[in-house]
Amino acid sequence: MSEKTKLEDIVSLCKRRGFIFPGSDVYGGMAGTWDYGPLGVSLKKKIMDEWWKFWVEDREDMFGVDAAIIMNPKTWVASGHTATFADPLVECKECKSRFRADKIADGISESVTTEEFLETHTKCPNCKSENWGPIRKFNMMFSMHVGAVLPDDDAEVADKNIVYLRPETAQGIFTNYKNVVDTLYPNLPFGLAQQGKAFRNEISPRDFILRDRECSQMEIEYFVRPDAWEEDFEKMRKLQHEFLENRMSLKTENIHELEVPAEDRAHYSKRTIDFMFDYPNGEEELMGLAYRTDFDLANIQRESGKNMEYRDKNTGETFIPHVIEPSIGVERLFLAVLSTAYMEEEKDGKTRVLLKLPENLAPYRFCVSPLLKNKPELVEKAREVYDRLREKYGNVTWDDSGNIGKRYMKQDEIGTPKCVVVDFDTLEDNTVTVRDRDTTEQIRVSIDEL
Numbered sequence: 200m201s202e203k204t205k206l207e208d209i210v211s212l213c214k215r216r217g218f219i220f221p222g223s224d225v226y227g228g229m230a231g232t233w234d235y236g237p238l239g240v241s242l243k244k245k246i247m248d249e250w251w252k253f254w255v256e257d258r259e260d261m262f263g264v265d266a267a268i269i270m271n272p273k274t275w276v277a278s279g280h281t282a283t284f285a286d287p288l289v290e291c292k293e294c295k296s297r298f299r300a301d302k303i304a305d306g307i308s309e310s311v312t313t314e315e316f317l318e319t320h321t322k323c324p325n326c327k328s329e330n331w332g333p334i335r336k337f338n339m340m341f342s343m344h345v346g347a348v349l350p351d352d353d354a355e356v357a358d359k360n361i362v363y364l365r366p367e368t369a370q371g372i373f374t375n376y377k378n379v380v381d382t383l384y385p386n387l388p389f390g391l392a393q394q395g396k397a398f399r400n401e402i403s404p405r406d407f408i409l410r411d412r413e414c415s416q417m418e419i420e421y422f423v424r425p426d427a428w429e430e431d432f433e434k435m436r437k438l439q440h441e442f443l444e445n446r447m448s449l450k451t452e453n454i455h456e457l458e459v460p461a462e463d464r465a466h467y468s469k470r471t472i473d474f475m476f477d478y479p480n481g482e483e484e485l486m487g488l489a490y491r492t493d494f495d496l497a498n499i500q501r502e503s504g505k506n507m508e509y510r511d512k513n514t515g516e517t518f519i520p521h522v523i524e525p526s527i528g529v530e531r532l533f534l535a536v537l538s539t540a541y542m543e544e545e546k547d548g549k550t551r552v553l554l555k556l557p558e559n560l561a562p563y564r565f566c567v568s569p570l571l572k573n574k575p576e577l578v579e580k581a582r583e584v585y586d587r588l589r590e591k592y593g594n595v596t597w598d599d600s601g602n603i604g605k606r607y608m609k610q611d612e613i614g615t616p617k618c619v620v621v622d623f624d625t626l627e628d629n630t631v632t633v634r635d636r637d638t639t640e641q642i643r644v645s646i647d648e649l
């Protein structure tokens with residue numbers, strides 16, 4: 200990413216090369232939703248797999264869960280979402296447009312009152328008038344009915360069957376804490392990790408995939424001894440950097456830790472660090488690290504009547520563990536990876552666009568092509584090389600369209616590190632041209648050395 204890279208450049212590349220399309224594009228779109236195309240799925244999956252490997256498979260103290268998206272509504276009462284997961288909604292009386300009050304006025308928070316909002320003398324972004332209705336709390340959970348509810352059922356019947364699409368994956372972890380302790384009885388500290396979809400009915404989705412209505416989260420609830428939380432928080436903080444910088448290849452200078460002051464923290468948190476990232480459209484939250492105390496397990500114990508205490512194997516003492524939660528949105532990480540990789544280079548009066556994706560994340564590691572596609576002997580040899588590399592590395596693509604220059608341009612834009620070209624010399628000496636994405640240098644390499 201350079202100083203002048205704009206979010207639009209990345210949106211445009213994503214569409215042009217099949218990373219991300221607007222959701223339901225063929226029907227004119229669906230606000231706040233995005234669809235991943237072949238290359239986007241590949242990159243997204245690699246990001247999620249790297250995360251899973253780093254946090255779960257490579258560690259002794261982490262275990263995975265995969266909970267249902269639709270959960271018992273008591274979950275959201277206990278977690279506080281039914282009461283507090285709401286945005287301040289304001290309606291313009293002139294044009295009937297609705298907005299999130301804290302997003303259209305400067306210097307006010309999510310808990311703004313009608314009076315405070317009116318004092319800002321904000322004009323309607325749509326019609327420029329200043330005739331506002333009162334601030335109303337708008338709950339961002341998507342609600343729906345489960346089971347056989349008919350349109351003419353009375354409200355009482357309908358209300359009983361209301362469920363929500365989960366607004367976070369965290370509660371699917373907390374509700375399984377007891378199941379895991381009862382079955383595996385891991386030593387403290389231990390973590391439960393989950394990847395999955397979460398849904399938020401954003402009043403005004405915007406900023407591409409940064410604020411969408413449907414997103415994927417990767418969350419860990421790390422259960423610790425209450426007296427050890429500071430030490431474990433610090434351990435988690437350091438590991439976040441290791442993951443973001445070494446596995447995702449984000450630049451240290453683009454990541455900023457923001458210690459969230461008490462008045463801005465979520466209701467359950469005693470300490471939160473927001474990891475901010477320099478996106479093309481400015482600094483935005485990439486992930487959060489929160490100390491949630493025993494808030495969630497204590498609430499579950501109260502709502503469910505089930506004991507959430509942990510019994511220490513050595514001392515026999517019992518207590519409700521406290522929790523450190525690293526939480527990251529896949530889309531936010533995806534965009535951070537893409538914008539770090541995005542480059543434009545001027546060469547011979549032409550602009551070359553490339554994605555300098557690291558090898559572990561690039562959708563394809565190699566592209567193999569015959570110099571000419573109408574020479575059967577070249578095509579046959581190139582197929583042999585392609586099969587061989589595919590067997591060895593898996594993610595290898597084939598391209599025999601257009602001329603070589605066009606193929607290189609395409610592979611640069613989708614981030615393929617190496618292009619392998621089979622030509623007439625290959626038939627003689629079994630060597631191929633390997634062209635490097637970042638330097639554009641070409642070298643001859645024996646097929647056996649690939």
Ligand SMILES: [Zn+2]
Binds near residue numbers: 323324328
């Ligand atoms: Zn208006």
